[in-house]
Amino acid sequence: MFYASISAYITKVCGISDNIFHLLKQKVQHISDNDKLVNMSLDEMSLMANLTYDSTSDTVIGFEDFRFARTAKIANSVLVIMINGIFLCFKQPLLYYFCKGTVGAMHLTAIFYEVVKRLKEIGLVVKTCVTDQGSNFVDWRKRLGITQDNPILVYEEQKIYFFYDTPHLFKSIRNNLFRYDIIHTSNDGLVGTASWKDISQLYSNDLHRKYKLAPKLTKKVVELPAFSKMKVGTAVRVLSHTVAAGIDTLVFCGSMPLSATGTSDFCQKVNDIFDIFNTYSVKGPVHLRNCIRSDSEHLDVLHVTKPWIHSWKFVGSDGKDYSLGIKCVKGLLSNICAFEMLAAEVLTGTKLYLFSCKINQDTL
Incomplete structure (x- = not known):
């Protein structure tokens, strides 16, 4: 499991951490092409609304924060993105965003493409994507053109298959x-x-x-x-x-x-x-x-x-x-x-x- 060795490099800042992607690149450069195929999971969970001052980053944590857009709204949920190997046994949390309510389809699209692009740059290929059937995720799939009979997205000649979480x-x-x-x-x-x-x-x-x-x-x-x-x-x-x-x-x-x-x-x-x-x-x-x-x-x-x-x-x-x-x-x-x-x-x-x-x- 990759996350055990690089968890110390995860920052308290929302969004993509360059440290994680740098270390992932070193980890995956010698594995086979099949082992580079990964599943991406997106999920949201509720949080207790609260504000906390972090002295190391000199910021107040608890506001809605998409890294590229920070608002004055107090967050009550968090979006987490994690990857795991489809053939190789590993898993790694990539990023999180604090949000007020659910993350809209427009923001999900921007976040998704950015993560897929960054993973591709270090050699990892997103082959599957899993979400639950929350209304925002259903709207997001429609925005991407994902349908029941054709649950696939082609991004830069890369096929990504979309799944709903089967246990749900x-x-x-x-x-x-x-x-x-x-x-x-x-x-x-x-x-x-x-x-x-x-x-x-x-x-x-x-x-x-x-x-x-x-x-x-x-x-x-x-x-x-x-x-x-x-x-x-x-x-x-x-x-x-x-x-x-x-x-x-x-x-x-x-x-x-x-x-x-x-x-x-x-x-x-x-x-x-x-x-x-x-x-x-x-x-x-x-x-x-x-x-x-x-x-x-x-x-x-x-x-x-x-x-x-x-x-x-x-x-x-x-x-x-x-x-x-x-x-x-x-x-x-x-x-x-x-x-x-x-x-x-x-x-x-x-x-x-x-x-x-x-x-x-x-x-x-």
Whole structure:
């Protein structure tokens, strides 16, 4: 990890640090071209508004500060940009900006191009870019011409693939399943309905069992009290193979209605998609969590899954269709398209393998 050896050179001044880029240049000049491919993550987080005097720089810290434009507004959030290797194992925070609210699309564009340019000058190539689905990041992608079916930007003959953070997408899918029934149609034409009621029934059925079918389904995971909806960990416990198998078992035993298979099928397929976007081992017991190669089944699974995702309809308790307002579906389809294009470029005709877990915001 590069940041461990150069953290002492990070200044308290917002914006790009020449020291970091100078030391990164020395670190990367002897690595291979593939190892120079990096993922860039952009994320914002809230801060407690406060002003502090820094005697070393003789400045007051806490105002909105984009380095090239400092205002009198007191900042309440921070934008952080970090890179990590796609093939080489390293990560490095690059810069931060204090801001009032969110950073607008115009400022994001200027910051992004400047960072890509500086990285290219020292030999690093930005191949992927990851953000969440915050409204400012969605507007920024539109400004760059990024679309669901063509999530790619060509900058000075350099292709950059845009992703939404996959863990955030799956958290959003869980939250919408909690709120709506999801009607889905398989590629064979079979229609099923995923319902949170089936998950609650599985949990209730397990309450008095000594050996539970879904031991990770807890009251907090099922009822989702305050702040639980913000946690990815509670989402993957629901959209899992264990929950799918548990519901299927109760249906087989006659303890749940046959319609509950719509929920088990949904949980299993979403679980498989998450595994593909979270590969982290070379050879493990769960084959879809193993590294992705040009001839592996991961890309085939994603390809046949796209029509199924397109079929999702989100129906409320009032019977109305709320599908048009669901952003996570478009984000997931965009990610699949970006991943197929990325794999075609970097894996086809090579013996390289890819860990998809490196294309998310976990480093941040």
